[in-house]
Amino acid sequence: MKQNKASLILYAITVCVLVQASLSSITSAQHTYNRYSQTASVSLHDSVIQNNSNDGPIIEWSKSYGYPHHFENGKSVELTTDGGYVALGFSSENYFLVKTDASGVEQWNKTYDGLGSDYPDAVQQTSDGGYILSGITFGGPAGTAFWVVKTDSDGNEQWNKTYHGDECYSVRQTNDGGFILAGVISYNTTNQFVLLIKTDNAGNEQWNRTFGQPWNGCYCYSVQQTIDEGFILVGGTSCYGAGSVDVWLIKTNENGIEQWNRTFGYGCFDMGYSVQQTSDHGYIITGYVENAPSGFEDVWLIKTDDTGMEQWNKTFGNPFLTDDDRGYYGQQTADGGYIIIGANNYGFDPRAWLIKTDSIGNEQWDFFLEYNGVSLRQTTDGGYIVVGTGGSDNTGHIRLTKLRSITGPQLEINTITGGRDIAVSMKDSGDLPLKTIWWSLAFTNASILYPFYGSLTGYIPILNASNSTTIVTPVFGFAGLFRQSKCTITFEAQFIPTVKITIPVKVFLFKVTIQH
Numbered sequence: 001m002k003q004n005k006a007s008l009i010l011y012a013i014t015v016c017v018l019v020q021a022s023l024s025s026i027t028s029a030q031h032t033y034n035r036y037s038q039t040a041s042v043s044l045h046d047s048v049i050q051n052n053s054n055d056g057p058i059i060e061w062s063k064s065y066g067y068p069h070h071f072e073n074g075k076s077v078e079l080t081t082d083g084g085y086v087a088l089g090f091s092s093e094n095y096f097l098v099k100t101d102a103s104g105v106e107q108w109n110k111t112y113d114g115l116g117s118d119y120p121d122a123v124q125q126t127s128d129g130g131y132i133l134s135g136i137t138f139g140g141p142a143g144t145a146f147w148v149v150k151t152d153s154d155g156n157e158q159w160n161k162t163y164h165g166d167e168c169y170s171v172r173q174t175n176d177g178g179f180i181l182a183g184v185i186s187y188n189t190t191n192q193f194v195l196l197i198k199t200d201n202a203g204n205e206q207w208n209r210t211f212g213q214p215w216n217g218c219y220c221y222s223v224q225q226t227i228d229e230g231f232i233l234v235g236g237t238s239c240y241g242a243g244s245v246d247v248w249l250i251k252t253n254e255n256g257i258e259q260w261n262r263t264f265g266y267g268c269f270d271m272g273y274s275v276q277q278t279s280d281h282g283y284i285i286t287g288y289v290e291n292a293p294s295g296f297e298d299v300w301l302i303k304t305d306d307t308g309m310e311q312w313n314k315t316f317g318n319p320f321l322t323d324d325d326r327g328y329y330g331q332q333t334a335d336g337g338y339i340i341i342g343a344n345n346y347g348f349d350p351r352a353w354l355i356k357t358d359s360i361g362n363e364q365w366d367f368f369l370e371y372n373g374v375s376l377r378q379t380t381d382g383g384y385i386v387v388g389t390g391g392s393d394n395t396g397h398i399r400l401t402k403l404r405s406i407t408g409p410q411l412e413i414n415t416i417t418g419g420r421d422i423a424v425s426m427k428d429s430g431d432l433p434l435k436t437i438w439w440s441l442a443f444t445n446a447s448i449l450y451p452f453y454g455s456l457t458g459y460i461p462i463l464n465a466s467n468s469t470t471i472v473t474p475v476f477g478f479a480g481l482f483r484q485s486k487c488t489i490t491f492e493a494q495f496i497p498t499v500k501i502t503i504p505v506k507v508f509l510f511k512v513t514i515q516h
Helices: 001-019 476-482
Strands: 025-034 046-049 056-065 072-081 083-089 094-100 106-112 116-127 131-139 143-151 157-165 168-171 179-188 192-198 205-211 218-225 231-237 246-252 259-266 271-277 283-292 297-304 310-316 324-330 339-342 351-356 361-367 370-378 382-388 398-405 411-415 422-426 434-444 454-460 470-474 486-495 504-516
Touching: 025 168, 025 351, 046 454, 056 106, 072 370, 072 398, 083 106, 083 116, 083 131, 083 382, 083 398, 094 116, 094 131, 094 398, 094 411, 106 157, 131 168, 131 179, 143 168, 143 179, 179 218, 179 231, 192 231, 192 246, 231 283, 231 470, 246 271, 246 283, 246 310, 246 504, 297 339, 324 351, 324 382, 351 382
Parallel strands: 025 504, 072 116, 116 168, 168 218, 192 218, 218 271, 271 324, 297 324, 351 370
Antiparallel strands: 046 411, 056 398, 072 083, 072 382, 083 094, 094 106, 116 131, 131 143, 143 157, 168 179, 179 192, 192 205, 218 231, 231 246, 231 271, 246 259, 271 283, 283 297, 283 324, 297 310, 324 339, 339 351, 351 361, 370 382, 382 398, 411 422, 422 470, 434 454, 434 486, 486 504
16 A cells, blocks of 8 residues: 555656646635544534635636728726726727726726727726816827826816827826826927826916937837826837836926936837836836847846845846737736736737736746737736727727636535545536546554554546546445544646636645544
């Protein structure tokens, strides 16, 4: 029996080595039994032995929104205070806003016409329960301009404003109830500056600031208010730095006066698309870096301290492949790590690429969606909501996809009955179906007539159609010999994922200790 037990351990280790998988942490549950009697039944309280998996998400639901024979393009998504979502895109050159419940069921949609061609980029729910939308309008009475629309909670327009500028990429409500807008403004074909505009709560401009130098190109794609009431901006610049365009991080005070700026780059065309302040008061930047000499791009994640000094950076992609990968948005997650959404094979047939990292940027998992996803938010249940463009019939509509974390294998152990045998009824209720369950049983410290030590092993090749099974182990046939012994059953559950994620086969250990 000891040889069998050693073989089982060797087998488990071999499986792990062959599939390059690591053993998950062991979850133990102890149950105390009454003194054993050959005629009495022994009951085990129903329990779930769960192994939480960090193997990426699965799709909970995915839905598209738009009008028949129209093209809608998804640009931005936010969580709403009622537990639902709001998504912004454009339809027939108008702003298009969709509100859904938590299951993605559409509650209403609205379009907004700026009397020209209108292209939105950002939406946020405001403190009064309404929404603020930003983007550009051109070809109408205002020419090319920032265009901002404020609505109530049902999407009914309350006011709209235009501001002198060329491209508005970001809007956020500020702590004083007003709004901060960020984008670019051009004075001729060779002079493009970063533009920052502050308004009151009615959209009336309070001040504006520009950043850059003449005869150079500057870009800004994201702005956030910081904990000191100032602002952090990210984009790119050819004014400073090492390359043709470098990632450009700008910090201002509450009046938009620059406090410092930093550049990041390697001498090629590098860009920052998103910036967020992190829990340590530093910043996380998401964008892309161009590889020399191939010219192809990789997703780039940069972490700085609170003064913008780089702490680390990570790239994601294969520099030897002839494709471009770009990071559009990054967010610190509830576990202290980061989630990135970007595009794989940008410029050809892009698909959404989600990358989850730990707190120092090491990749934990990645996940692809077969459409062009551009933004996401972590949801209150630890999952993610993704927005992009792609209809169910391969047409262009706003698409929302809700992802949730995979539930690792769970063995629901329902009952153990006495008599001459132990019968363990198990059911796997996790997302990833179990392939094989190995079990071993060892008992020690029997002390009534004489000490006894032993073990039993076995396996169940495949669970039945209901994903459940029962193991019967002839342990208590020794009756009164083991009234003071301890019995431990160990289950080793091997599973193979059936969803499209890049994870290996893994082995999970579950232990139930029975004391009687």
